[in-house]
Amino acid sequence: MAETAHGVGGLKYDHSKRARPPEINVLIALVLIVLVFEALGALLMDQSFLFDTRGRFDSIFNEARLKIIILQVAIIGIIALGVTQVIITGGIDLSSGSIVGATAMIAMSFAQVAEVNGSPNPKAIFGPWAMDLPVTVPILVGLACGVIAGGINGALIAYTKIPPFIATLGMMVSARGVAKWWSKGNPISFPTDEYAAIGAGMTPVFIFIFLAILFHFILKYTVYGKHTYAIGSNEAAARMSGINVARHLVLVYTIAGVLAALAAVVLSAKNLTAQSGMGIMYELDAIAMAVIGGVSLSGGRGSIIGTCLGALIFGVIISGFTFLRLDAFYQEMVKGAIIVGAVVLDQWRQQRNASKS
C-alpha cells in the first residue's frame, strides 16, 4: 500500500468535511425553539418560559414546567424507543397505539382493587379471584400482550414477506378491536396502589430515561445493534454476511411491541383507568419524535439520543403553546409544520454533506 503525503491511498483527510453527528442539529433546533418561546414569553407574557422569575422555586428554573415538559412525552417516548429500532431496520410500526389500547385494558383488569370508598369496585371485570393481585401479575400480563402482538408483527414481516406497513396496519386495526372487545367498550378503573405507583409523579420519566439509556447502549455496542443498522442499510448485504435477517426482524418488532405494552402499563397507572380509546394516534407521535430526531425512514440511520431529543422538542412545543396561551386551533397547525420543517432541514443538511464529499 502506497503511503503518500496525503495519507492512505492518496485520500486527504479534511477536517471540515467530517460530518457533524446529526443529533447536534436536533439539539440546536431544540435550543432555538426554547429561545423562541423565551423571547415570545418576555415579549407577550412578561414571564420566562424555563426560568423561575417569580421566586416560586429554590432553583433558578421553573421546575414545574421542566417536569411537565418531560412527563408529558415520557410515555409516547417509551414507544418511540421501539419505533426507532423498527425504523432503523427500514421498517415502520403503525400498531403501537393500538397495542397500547389493548394492553392497557387487559393489564388493568388484573390490577383492580376489590373495594372503592368501602363498596365493591363498580368496574370489576373478573370475579373476586382477580382482585388485589400482586402488581407483578398485571405487569407480566401486559408484557405478554406486547410479546404476542409484536411477535405476530415480526413473524408476518419476516416470513410472509409482506411490507411492514401492511402487517402493522393489520395489527393496528385488530388490536384496537381487541381493546374494544375486551370489556365491550367499558372503561376499567380503580387499580391497586402498587399498580398506580408505576405511573405516579415522575416515575414515568425515570422509566423512560432508564430504557433510553439501556437501548442506547444496546444499539451502539452490541451485536443486536450492529445487525439492526446493517439490515436497515442494506438488507441483501446483511443477509450475505450471514445475519439471520428473519430472526432478527422478529426480535426487533417484538421489542417494539413490549415497549408499547410497557407504555400502556405506565399510561393506565398514571391515569388510574384503562379505556379502549387509549393510545389513538400515539404511533404517529412516536414516529414523528423519531423522525424529528434524525431517524431516517429509509433505514440504517438514526439513534436513541436523536429520538429522545425529538421527544423533548415535542414536549417543549406542547408546553410552550400553553405557556403562550395560544388558541387550541393554531396548536395543531404549528405542530404539523414543525414536524415537516424538521425533516426538510435534515434533508438539506444531508444533501449538502453529500455534495461536499
Added chain:
Amino acid sequence: MKKTLLAAGIVTLLGSAVTAETIGVSMARFDDNFLTVLRNGMEEFAAGMDGVELQIEDATDDVAKQLDQINNFIASGVDAIIVNAVDTSATEAMSNAAESAGVPLVYVNRQPVNVDTLPDNQAFVASNEIESGTLAAFEACQLLRAAGLAGGAQGYLLMGQLSNQAAVQRSKDVDDILGIDMCNFITLIDRQTANWSRDEAQDLMTNFMSSGEPFDVVFANNDEMAIGAIQAMKAGGMDMADVVVVGVDATQDALLAMQAGDLDATVFQDAAGQGSGAVNAALALAAGEDVDQKVYIPFVLVTPENVGDFLSRN
C-alpha cells in the same frame, strides 16, 4: 352485486325468524364511555323484551361509514334504525335514505341538523345539551360565592374536541354563565382543549399550573377531563378543598371522585334512559304509532348531597 346477494341472503334468514322486530343501530363509536352506557342501556332494554333484536354497528367516527351502515340496514330489511350520528350536520342524507325506503329512523343523543324538518316516521331522543354546561357552571359560581370569593375568582376551562357540538355548547354555557351579573366575578385565565381525555387533561392542567398563576375553579366539558385535572392538582400538592372542580356526565369514576371529596359538581345525563327511549320510539314508529318527534330526557345536577342516588345509574 356481492352486496345485493348478501343482503338477499340476510333477508331470507330474517324472514324465517317469526315476527321478530329487528332494529339496526349505528353508534358513532364504541370506545366512548358515555356512548357505551347508552349502548348498554339499549341492549338491556331490548333483552328484556320478547322478539326485539338489535344489530349494533360501530361507525368508528366515520361519517361515510355510518351512511353505508344505514344503507346496509335498509338493504337487509330491518324494521327500524337508530342512529347516534358521527357528525350532526351530515344527517340529511341518512334521513333521505331511510325515508325513501320507508324505514323508521330514530336519532339518539346527538341532535341532527334537520331536527325541525324530520319526516313523519323519524324522531330524535336526547337530552337538551344547553342544560348540562349551564347547570355545572352555575353550581360552580354559587360554590365560589359561598366560599367568599365573590370579590374575584380565576379559573381554567378544559374543552372537549373542538369539532364536537357538545364541546362547543358546553364551553359557550360557561361563557354565558360568566356573563351574568351574579357570576361575572369569575375570570378565565385560559381555555384549552384536552380532547375529552383524562390523560391530556392531566398534562394540560400540569402545564397550566407551571405558570404559577393562582386559581379557584376548573370547568371541564366532561368528567374524564375533570378527573385528569384533579389528578394533576393532587400531584402538584394542592388541597382539593381549596378549588372548585366541575364536570359533566356523572360517570362512575366521577361519582366516586365526588364521594372522596375531590369533584364538586357534575351533571347526570341519563345515557341508559336515552338508549331505552330510542328503542321505544323505534318500536312505536315501526308499529305505525304516533311518536313525539323530539323526546327530551332531562339533565340532573349531581352534588355531594345527592351523589348516592346516582351511583348505580350510569
